[in-house]
Amino acid sequence: MTEAVTLNVEELSMRFGGIHAVEALSFQVMQGTIFALIGPNGAGKSTVFNCINGVYRPSAGRMIFEDEDITGLGSHRIARLGIARTFQNLALFRNMTVLDNLLLGRNHYLNAGPIRGGFLTRRARKEEHEARLKVEQIIDFLEIESVRKQFVGSLPFGIQRRVELGRALAAEPKLLLLDEPVSGMNAEETEDMVRFILDINEEIGTTILLVEHDMGVVMDISDRVAVINFGVKIAEGTPQEVSVNPVVIEAYLGKGDKDQ
Amino acid sequence: MPSGQFKTSYRDDTKIFQTLWVKMWLALLMACLVVFPFFAGQYLLYLANLVGIAVIGVLGLNILSGFTGQISLGHSAFLALGAYASTLLTLRLGIPFWLSMPLAGLFSALCGLLLALPCLRLRGLYLAIATFAFYFIVEYSIVHWNSLTNGTGGLTVAEPTVLGFPIDSDTKIYFLILSLVVAGLIFAKNLFRTETGRAFIAVRDNDVAAEIIGINVVRYKILAFMICSFYAGVAGSLYAVTLSFIGPEHFTFLMTIEYLAMGLVGGIGTIAGSVLGAVFMTALPEAIRLLRDALSTHYPFLVSRMSDLQSGLYGLVIILFLIFEPTGLFGVWLRVKKYWLAWPYSYR
Ligand SMILES: Nc1ncnc2c1ncn2[C@@H]1O[C@H](COP(=O)(O)OP(=O)(O)O)[C@@H](O)[C@H]1O
Ligand SMILES: [Mg+2]
Numbered sequence: 285m286t287e288a289v290t291l292n293v294e295e296l297s298m299r300f301g302g303i304h305a306v307e308a309l310s311f312q313v314m315q316g317t318i319f320a321l322i323g324p325n326g327a328g329k330s331t332v333f334n335c336i337n338g339v340y341r342p343s344a345g346r347m348i349f350e351d352e353d354i355t356g357l358g359s360h361r362i363a364r365l366g367i368a369r370t371f372q373n374l375a376l377f378r379n380m381t382v383l384d385n386l387l388l389g390r391n392h393y394l395n396a397g398p399i400r401g402g403f404l405t406r407r408a409r410k411e412e413h414e415a416r417l418k419v420e421q422i423i424d425f426l427e428i429e430s431v432r433k434q435f436v437g438s439l440p441f442g443i444q445r446r447v448e449l450g451r452a453l454a455a456e457p458k459l460l461l462l463d464e465p466v467s468g469m470n471a472e473e474t475e476d477m478v479r480f481i482l483d484i485n486e487e488i489g490t491t492i493l494l495v496e497h498d499m500g501v502v503m504d505i506s507d508r509v510a511v512i513n514f515g516v517k518i519a520e521g522t523p524q525e526v527s528v529n530p531v532v533i534e535a536y537l538g539k540g541d542k543d544q
Numbered sequence: 545m546p547s548g549q550f551k552t553s554y555r556d557d558t559k560i561f562q563t564l565w566v567k568m569w570l571a572l573l574m575a576c577l578v579v580f581p582f583f584a585g586q587y588l589l590y591l592a593n594l595v596g597i598a599v600i601g602v603l604g605l606n607i608l609s610g611f612t613g614q615i616s617l618g619h620s621a622f623l624a625l626g627a628y629a630s631t632l633l634t635l636r637l638g639i640p641f642w643l644s645m646p647l648a649g650l651f652s653a654l655c656g657l658l659l660a661l662p663c664l665r666l667r668g669l670y671l672a673i674a675t676f677a678f679y680f681i682v683e684y685s686i687v688h689w690n691s692l693t694n695g696t697g698g699l700t701v702a703e704p705t706v707l708g709f710p711i712d713s714d715t716k717i718y719f720l721i722l723s724l725v726v727a728g729l730i731f732a733k734n735l736f737r738t739e740t741g742r743a744f745i746a747v748r749d750n751d752v753a754a755e756i757i758g759i760n761v762v763r764y765k766i767l768a769f770m771i772c773s774f775y776a777g778v779a780g781s782l783y784a785v786t787l788s789f790i791g792p793e794h795f796t797f798l799m800t801i802e803y804l805a806m807g808l809v810g811g812i813g814t815i816a817g818s819v820l821g822a823v824f825m826t827a828l829p830e831a832i833r834l835l836r837d838a839l840s841t842h843y844p845f846l847v848s849r850m851s852d853l854q855s856g857l858y859g860l861v862i863i864l865f866l867i868f869e870p871t872g873l874f875g876v877w878l879r880v881k882k883y884w885l886a887w888p889y890s891y892r
Contacts, residue, residue: 337756363758375753377746388746392758394739398767401738402731408738416557455758 288315289348290459290491291336296345298331298515305331307515308345313459318485318492320506320523322499324535328515329495330372333461336493337369338362349459364392368457370448372464372495378437382428382447385436386419389454422450426480442473449480453488460484463495478505499536503527511535577722581715589714591826593786596721597779598822600728602806603815604775607732609804610813611741612768613748615668618659618675619803621682622773624795626652626780628686628693631790634702641704641711645781652777653770655682660769664762679797686792698791701784711785721782728775732815735771744768745813798858805858809865811872820873825861832857 291313298306306328313319321329334340336347338359346355354362368389377385394415396408423432426446431439436447445465452460465481466474482505484490496502502509503523510520513535519526526532581589605619630648633639639647659678666674686693693699704711704720711717735741743764746754755761784790802825810821869876 339752339756359755360758360760363756369756371753375750375756377749377753379749380742380745384742384745388742388754388759389757391739391743391746396739398735398740398771401740402735404734404738408734412738451757 288350289313290315290350291493292348293332293336294346294348296332296335296347297343298328298335298340299343305515306335306342306512309512309515309517310345311510311517311520313491313493314508315491316485316489317507318481318494318505320494320496320502320509321512322496322502322509323512325497327512329497329512330463331515332512333369333463333493333495336362336461337367360392363455366455366458367461368452368455368459369461370445370452370463370465372467374441374444374448376436376444376448376451379435381433381435382423382439382450383419383432385447386422386450386454387415389451390415390418390456392455418456419450419454422453425453425483426450427476442469445469445473445477446480449477453484453490457490459491459493461493461495464497465494466501467497474501481505499527581718586714589718590786591830593714593718593721593782595823595826596718596725597782597786598803598806598826599725599819600721600775600782601779602803602810602818602822603728603732604772604779605803606807606810606813606815606818607735607744607775608768608772610807610817611736611748612744612765614663614765614768615672616675616772617672617797617800618678618682619772619776620795620797620799621679622652622656622776623780623783623799624682624686624792625655625773626777627784627790627795628699628780629777630781631699631701631784632692634704635699640706640708641702641781641785642706645704645778648781649774649777652780653774656769656773657766659773660766663769664765676797679800683792683795686795693792696792698789698793701788701790703788704785717782717786721786724778724782728778729815729819732818736815740764740767748813801858805862808862809872811874814872814874816877817872817874820877824873825858828857828861 289312293309293311296306296309297304309328309332311319311321321332323329331340335342336354338354338357338361341356346353348354349362349365349367352365354365354367357365377388380388394411396405396411400408423429426449428443428446428450431443431447436444439447449462449465462481466477469477478501481492481494485492494502494506506523508521509523509526511518511526511529511532518535519529519532521529580592584592601619601623604622605616608614608616626648629651630641630644633644633647634641659675663671663674687695689695690697704717706720711720736745743754743759744767746759747761747764747768751761754764780795783794787794806821806825807818808821809824810819811817865872871878
């Protein structure tokens with residue numbers, strides 16, 4: 285495997301007023317690996333994601349994606365560079381069909397524009413057809429054929445999660461950010477989701493940065509894990525290293541433990 | 545009667561008219577529309593022309609407000625801009641109508657761009673107020689720029705020509721409008737089967753998510769404003785040749801309310817709804833007038849009350865639809881169709 289760095293986060297800090305949500309956080313995600321960011325609720329994991337894909341502008345630090353400094357770029361520009369994500373609480377287009385949601389994930393490959401689209405020129409038709417073929421592959425892969433024409437808002441939560449994953453995949457990202465992809469799912473749904481994540485990583489070769497609150501899943505699938513608590517990285521290593529690290533055990537099992 | 549659709553390729557699935565059945569009905573409708581002017585009287589033809597203009601105008605508004613979720617209270621201003629632009633281009637520069645009409649559309653689209661730029665960060669009530677202010681700026685300019693617009697005196701519209709042929713009768717105007725309605729409908733339908741239209745709906749549904757998956761929300765908002773005002777500009781120039789005289793009193797704020805009502809009544813964010821809404825809202829005042837005339841012989845005291853009622857009618861219809869049929873006439877049609885397609889196994 286090549287030792288290329290896909291994402292390099294350097295000294296990232298994010299403050300909201302007096303709250304230090306993320307503090308001088310650094311880590312590197314290697315190409316083709318699954319990197320997990322874990323930590324208790326409120327540790328700042330989602331905030332890291334929001335900084336990476338430009339929802340928040342970090343207070344300090346830099347983020348380099350494949351040699352390009354993405355710090356402070358607009359969200360849509362970052363997405364176009366090849367970073368796709370899913371959300372802890374889903375951010376789907378609920379009044380649109382599964383198919384349209386997935387096609388929207390590919391929007392930046394479609395450049396026909398309103399005039400060619402409105403006149404449905406040969407180029408616009410070709411583009412749409414190609415997008416449809418690609419999206420159908422993803423629909424097959426995620427086993428959501430039977431709901432492709434249904435409105436997303438009417439689907440069960442577990443399926444919506446898959447649709448959101450599908451929308452991210454449709455962009456053919458180089459880096460996929462998954463924010464708690466199995467939270468709120470039952471055992472069977474979790475198992476399916478884990479299988480999809482592994483397949484995406486192994487078969488498509490997508491680099492994955494995963495946020496999880498729950499240690500179990502993470503330990504199974506990640507190549508490398510960083511643990512954050514109160515916005516600060518307290519440990520990093522292989523799952524085995526991290527799981528026996530006394531500081532991590534302390535953070536997870538020691539004090540308080542309001543939300544485990 | 546078809547009971548379902550079974551497709552074997554993605555190309556079939558994306559066809560504009562899905563079944564032979566639909567094509568047959570559309571062909572029949574087109575045939576009726578083509579022979580219509582040879583049977584209709586002068587007044588009915590004039591009404592049909594107004595309906596056609598309204599379809600184009602409300603399609604534009606629906607693209608911006610219904611599909612992209614950006615409310616506009618400045619719609620009549622864009623019709624006015626189109627009407628004055630095409631009229632003045634012909635009067636002052638001698639540009640024939642078939643050229644001045646698309647130019648008027650482009651001019652209106654350019655004004656839409658100018659309005660969109662400061663409005664990009666506004667939403668809801670603030671956007672409504674900003675577009676409302678735009679309407680007043682346009683109205684003020686028309687009334688006070690006497691040297692160009694002849695102010696409240698208005699302008700007499702030159703007889704339009706298309707590629708040298710004079711459009712000198714209501715029937716010819718009818719066919720001109722009909723062809724543009726068809727073109728406008730097909731364009732809009734295609735738009736929403738391709739990338740741009742999907743992105744518009746995404747911006748309406750969840751603009752944060754749209755941005756994050758790589759959709760340049762700013763770009764699509766600007767595009768929606770421009771396409772909307774292009775349609776309005778074309779509708780305005782057709783309105784000018786249909787009336788053959790234009791003044792500021794033809795493009796009131798009430799006209800914007802009428803267009804919003806058409807969109808709502810037909811069905812927000814649906815193309816067929818734009819047509820239904822335009823037909824319904826143009827026919828409604830006529831129906832009320834007929835009713836009034838019929839009643840006046842027996843109940844003369846009602847007549848004075850009725851004319852009061854007419855002005856409040858749009859408001860009433862909007863409210864009734866919002867409460868009872870938020871999906872509009874098109875939503876009603878879909879329900880009825882679903883019911884009959886599954887008959888006798890229909891539920892509900
Ligand atoms: N937009 C925001 N404004 C203010 N505080 C925020 C905002 N987003 C996150 N926070 C705070 O940052 C901290 C970390 O939150 P978050 O990143 O969501 O944690 P996690 O995803 O690890 O559960 C929390 O204390 C949260 O209240
Ligand atoms: Mg979180």
